Amino acid sequence: MATVVIRHCDRYIPGQIEQIVLDGLKRCGIVLRGKTLVKPNCVASGAHFPHAYTRPEFLEGVFRALQRHATDEMTELAIGERCGITVPTRFTFKRAKYYPMLSRVGVNKVYHFDEVDSIEIPLRKKERLRDSIYVPRPVVEADTFINCPKFKAHPWTTVTFSMKNYIGLQDDRHRLIDHDHRLNKKVADLQEIRQPEFIAIDAITAGEGRMLTPIPFPLGLVIMGDNQVAFDSVCCHIIGVDPLSVPHIRMAHERGYGPVSLDKITVVGDTSLAQAQERAKGFKVGLVPVDEYFKGTNIKAYGGKPPSDTEEYCWGGCPGALQEAVEILRVFDGSFDEQIPRMHVVFGAHTGKVDAKPGEKVVLMGDCATYDGMLHGVEVSEPSVYVDHATLDPADAQDEDIFAKMLRVSKQMRKARKADILRIHGCPVSVAEQVLALVYLGKLKNPYLSPSEAVPFVSCYLSREIRNQMRALLPKQLAAPTE
8 A cells, every 4th residue: 555654843954854754764665776866846946935845954854864764775866856947947956045955965966957868758658648758867867766845736737746746857848848738637647757766745834825936834744655646645635625636646546656545545644634634724725717816906817718629728828827927026026916007818719808998908828819809999800829739749849048038028029019919929828928028018027137136047047058058069978967
């Protein structure tokens, strides 16, 4: 049977976390072999995103526990992650204060997944979206994989626990492929790469409502396990969510990756499931339709049907990205809601009316957005320009860094500055692109150019680009991981 360990821990004290994780490793019967890779959730970090990432104190406890539990069979202990797209992983690691922690515990192998080779891995499950998927070489070559996510809600997938943390395995150019109404299927596909030998989630301060700017929720737990489906199912039960109602958990269960029924999972620890559920009462998940999310604000959103025969709403794409983009801008500029002009944002095949007054822009967000109707007394017909993603080859995917996105979006917005209706192209339109579009439309502060962030951001960006150029020039057998 799969094992899930629930332990009380209400403070970020590395020594205490070390003892808890060591106990979890023993209870789950974990044997550490060869190259051991730890993957945190560091999608965003620092003062502006204090509850979005696996805390360094938590990881310090995990690394120390792994070192105490290890035998001579473990030959390497490393960390690896790809943060949110467009931002250098070096920057998020720096803001998360990972580097001093890694130095303290003696971890000298640091894999920034945006600075290593990606390998094409064939997929064989009959339910797969594609025949192959691209993941970083260190993930494929690791002998032991340890997943250390953050306990959070998610506006696209309801929750982000262990399985959803796999999105951080992909580089930018492959990450957005199928990050639309098929996102849950993509997460299920990623499970075929490999399963972790051990999971330890930072649930000391959980994050509710969102994933980049979550509302802190004092849960006071460290939860561990040896099977992702069982682990995520128990986490769902803690917050009162049926695990089978979360599509990627259900799909992974149906594909044979693990149980969801509590009678097939051994739950142990110093905190019972019932006690954990009592602590989690009132925890809010992130699945709120975009039409409802922006009620009472200057943004009126219209959630239309995505290009799918089965899905009625694009939970994995542009609508959720707009929610995250707005919350980021609210963090960086407290006057966002007063400054942003009244606008109308259309997603998917919207069939109703758009109530735009003269001077209020209508934004078609994404390639699949459509609108047919009257606008300011004029008949408007804006068809979809969506290209079926099944026809796209991931091998041809191109990367576009944040500065290229800034230039492209600003050029597009300048061109459409006098238009009543404009389209922002993409499928999906990423959080970064929606941030940049809103910055232009509202004449807001650009968070990427924030004085407190610009210098370290550019420094980390240049460091990454130089390393990637050097790696491209080296023969494959000489290319080494960055540290």
